[in-house]
Amino acid sequence: MENILMKNLTQIDAVQRLLKARALNLETAREVLTNPEEILIKIQNFELAQSMFKSPFALPDESVDGLIRFAFTENNFPVGFELPECHTLLAGQTGCGKSTLLRIIFDQALMLNKINNNESPFMDEIVCWLFVKAPDMRSLLETEENILIVNFQNIKLNPLEPPPGMNVMEWTNVFADFWIQAFGLYEASKGFLIECLENLYSKYSTLGYYPSLFDLYYYVRAMKFTAISRTARYQESVLNRLGGLLKSSLASIFDCSRGHVNNLINQHTIFEIPFLATEQQVFIVNYLVSYLFCFKLINENALRHFVGIDDSNTIFDSSFEKRPDMGLPIIHQLLSTIRKSKINVFACTQTPHQIGAALHSNAFAKIMFSLSNGKDIDFMQQGMGIKEPEQQAYCFKLKPREAVIRFASRFQEPFVINIPEVDL
Ligand SMILES: Nc1ncnc2c1ncn2[C@@H]1O[C@H](COP(=O)(O)OP(=O)(O)O)[C@@H](O)[C@H]1O
Ligand SMILES: [Mg+2]
Structure with a gap:
């Protein structure tokens, strides 16, 4: 017995x-x-x-799987996101595979879109927007040929044109926010800029079209103040920034009253921004993301947007948040309210310690590849709750295509993932 x-x-x-x-x-x-x-x-x-x-990290169970699969755990479970799980932070040194992972995620999204049945869909239709510096994301065209490549020569944009349905007063504030974030102007200049915009919009309201950045430049330039007045200095700083932008390689794209961005809302697009100066990148990416966000806030739109930003330090730099005079950066607000508007942001960075709290605190998934700077590793370990000494030591010897990930829910302990080897 x-x-x-x-x-x-x-x-x-x-x-x-x-x-x-x-x-x-x-x-x-x-x-x-x-x-x-x-x-x-x-x-x-x-x-x-x-x-x-095995690594000193926990071995997860099936709960780490999700619709958008991109990796495997050490014990060979697939790892994936569900669509409502918002933002993802991908941190790692150059060459560790961040862009490749971004491509795997977007590739999955595009493939699932194709098999999503229109009559009984199993997920929201996804529109992919990618901001990249190198042309390597073009390989996504093999999965979906209907992707527009924007290299900022073949497009027209008017950042003064509000999204349909948004009134110019509201858009003036949004514009002023991403304008000062890009060009580092102070609150007082922001007030001056808003005043100029309000006047300009009311002047154009009878004409039936929106002023362009050129119109704004000429309008501000024509204003007369005594040389020693404070307003003259605000005028000068606004003119400086505007002049710089309108004399740059981007000038011709702003020479329009109605831009193309409205047509891109439902369009998979890769924005290639390799040759833009830092402030131009910040301006362009913030403008496009803010436009998308405002558009979706106002207009019924069943689509979900995946927004990938390959080198996101210029956009989410923590120094933007440390300047109280500039107020809360628009992007911070976007990240914390974006969930409702069905926008998922995927942001890559080589220096996570310089990325602002907005992204760190709103990311559903944080992924740490190999990092060479101890400060960055410490920062990620704190944010991911990696406390055991063996686990901390392991972070210094991550192999190629290996990363530590932490989800904000489902399985909350950090664990090791392996990214599949893909054909490039
Ligand atoms: N999953 C992968 N499969 C195959 N090769 C990879 C993978 N991840 C990275 N690599 C290799 O590493 C190189 C750098 O990867 P990349 O994604 O550009 O890194 P990062 O964006 O972090 O600088 C790629 O060109 C490729 O040769
Ligand atoms: Mg890269």
């Missing part, structure tokens, strides 16, 4: 361990029935061997 009980207990133990190792199959089940002691020893040896090669 006791023997039978012992045998049963051994069998249960063996089955549980086999399940955990995902090795329960016909053959092992037969062995459990016929020879439980022997198979238990085999499993224990296997577990011992595995623990010698």
Whole structure:
């Protein structure tokens, strides 16, 4: 009787361990029935061997899987996001595979779109927007040929044109916000800019079209103040920034009253911004993302947007948040309210410690690849709750295509993932 009980207990133990190792199959089940002691020893040896090669991080369960799959856990479970799970931060040194992972995620989104059945859809239709510096994202065209590549020569944009349905007063504030964030102007100049814009908009209201940045420039230039007045200095700083932008390589794209951005809302687009100066990048990306956000806030839109920003330090730099005179950066507001408007932001960075709190505190998933700067590693470890000394030490020796990830819900402990090797 006791023997039978012992045998049963051994069998249960063996089955549980086999399940955990995902090795329960016909053959092992037969062995459990016929020879439980022997198979238990085999499993224990296997577990011992595995623990010698395994990282010091927890092994997750199936709960880490999701619709948009992009990696595998150490114990070979697929890892993925669900669509309502918002933003993702991808941190790692150059060459560690951030852009490749971004491409895998967007590739998955585009592929799922294709099999999403219009009559009984299993997910929101996704529109992909990517801001990149190198042309390597163009390989996504192999998955979806209907992607527009914008290289800022073949497009017209009028940042003074509000999204449909938004009144010019509201857009004036949004514009002033991303304008000062890009060009680092102070609150007083912002007030001056807003005043100029209000006057300009009311002047144009009878004409039936919106003023362009050129119109704003000429309007501000024509204003007369005494040279020693404070307003003259605000005028000068606004003119400086505007003049710089309108004499840059971007000038011709702003020479319009109605831009193309409204047509891009439903369009997969890769914005290639390699040759733009930093403040131009900040301006353009903030403008486009703010436009998208405001558009979706006002207009019924069933689409979900995936916005990937390959080198996001210029956009989410923490110094933007540290300047109280500039108020809360628009992008911070966007990140914390974006969930409702179905926009998912995927942001890559080489220097996570310089990324503002907006992204860190609103990211559903934080992914840490190999990082060379100790300060960045410390920063990520704190944000991801990596406290065990062995786990901390492991972060310094991450292999290629290996990363530590932490989800904000479902499975909340950090764990190791392996990114599949892809053909580039
Ligand atoms: N998942 C992957 N599969 C195959 N090669 C990869 C993968 N991830 C990275 N690589 C290799 O590493 C190189 C750099 O990757 P990349 O994604 O550009 O890094 P990062 O954007 O972090 O600088 C790629 O050109 C490729 O050769
Ligand atoms: Mg890259």
